Amino acid sequence: MNKIVLFTYVFLLTGCGVKYPETANLNLRVPSQSAAVYANSTVFVHGQDARENPEVIVYKVKKEPVVKVPNLNAPLIVITERLTGGLREQGMQFESNSPVRIELKLNQLLATITKPKRLYSVEAVSRITLKAINGKKSLTKKYNHQDDLKSVFRPKIAEIENMLNNQLSDIVTQILSDMQLQELIIKK
Numbered sequence: 362m363n364k365i366v367l368f369t370y371v372f373l374l375t376g377c378g379v380k381y382p383e384t385a386n387l388n389l390r391v392p393s394q395s396a397a398v399y400a401n402s403t404v405f406v407h408g409q410d411a412r413e414n415p416e417v418i419v420y421k422v423k424k425e426p427v428v429k430v431p432n433l434n435a436p437l438i439v440i441t442e443r444l445t446g447g448l449r450e451q452g453m454q455f456e457s458n459s460p461v462r463i464e465l466k467l468n469q470l471l472a473t474i475t476k477p478k479r480l481y482s483v484e485a486v487s488r489i490t491l492k493a494i495n496g497k498k499s500l501t502k503k504y505n506h507q508d509d510l511k512s513v514f515r516p517k518i519a520e521i522e523n524m525l526n527n528q529l530s531d532i533v534t535q536i537l538s539d540m541q542l543q544e545l546i547i548k549k
Contacts, residue, residue, distance in 0.1 A: 381428045382518040385417050387436060389443045389530045394537055398451035402546055405457055406445050408465035410437040418521055422476045430518075437467045440489070440529055447537040453546075461546050466490040470529070472521045483510040483521060487528040491536060493545050500545050504532040 418430035432439070444465070445455065469488040474481060485508045493500045506528035510516060536542065 381420060382418070382430055384433045385430050385518060385522050385525075386433045387417065387439055387522060387526055387529065389439060389526055389533060391443050391447050391530055391533050391537070394447045394450035396450060396452050398543060399448070399453045399546065401454075402452070402461070403454045403456040403459040404448065404461045404463055404546060405455065405459045406441060406448070406463045406465070408437045408441050408467065410435065410467045412467060412469060412471075414471075417470055417525060418472045418474070418518075420474045422474065422481075422515075436470050436529075437465070440467065440533065441465060443530075443533050444536060447533065451537065460496055462494045464492040464494075466492070470525065472525055474516060474521070476515075479513070481512045481515050483512070483516050483524065484508075485510075485521070485524040485528060487525065487532060489532055491542075493542055495545050495548060498545055498548065500541055502536075502539070502542075504535060506531060 414429070415431050416429040417432045417436060420428040420430075444463075445453075449455070467489055469486050472483055472485040474483050476482070485506075487504070487506045489504045491500075491502045491504070508524050508528065510520070510524065
């Protein structure tokens with residue numbers, strides 16, 4: 362009888378551990394774009410992931426091991442696909458030998474979850490640098506977004522993904538509507 366009680370007690374204790382997600386799934390949403398922006402324009406878009414670590418979510422809750430969660434797909438690919446999709450809707454064509462180049466540099470993309478006292482705290486940061494080159498002219502822009510969330514309960518993965526998705530969607534939308542970038546691309 363004592364063995365059954367001991368086994369049940371051990372089973373209950375090990376079954377009560379906190380479960381963390383294995384991967385995140387970022388899915389940016391960019392509004393439909395006007396097809397009248399670019400006519401007969403070509404561009405080459407490429408990017409660089411300059412982050413220190415590949416994770417997009419890190420749990421640093423005291424008295425628990427640090428848990429690092431990568432994204433299901435490489436974040437730079439997700440961002441670049443949404444940007445090129447929006448440019449394509451605006452009438453842009455893509456060629457690898459185009460004189461117009463857009464370079465995206467993903468500097469930071471991370472949501473850090475901590476619990477310093479009684480509340481969980483989420484800090485989500487997205488930093489992207491865009492450099493556009495057309496012949497001798499160039500343009501560099503930095504996009505920085507940061508959001509904080511406090512909660513009594515441990516935030517769900519969907520909430521954290523939503524924070525990062527909103528930041529990245531906003532950045533891509535800003536790039537697509539940037540008048541200086543449009544002028545640089547269109548000028549021959």
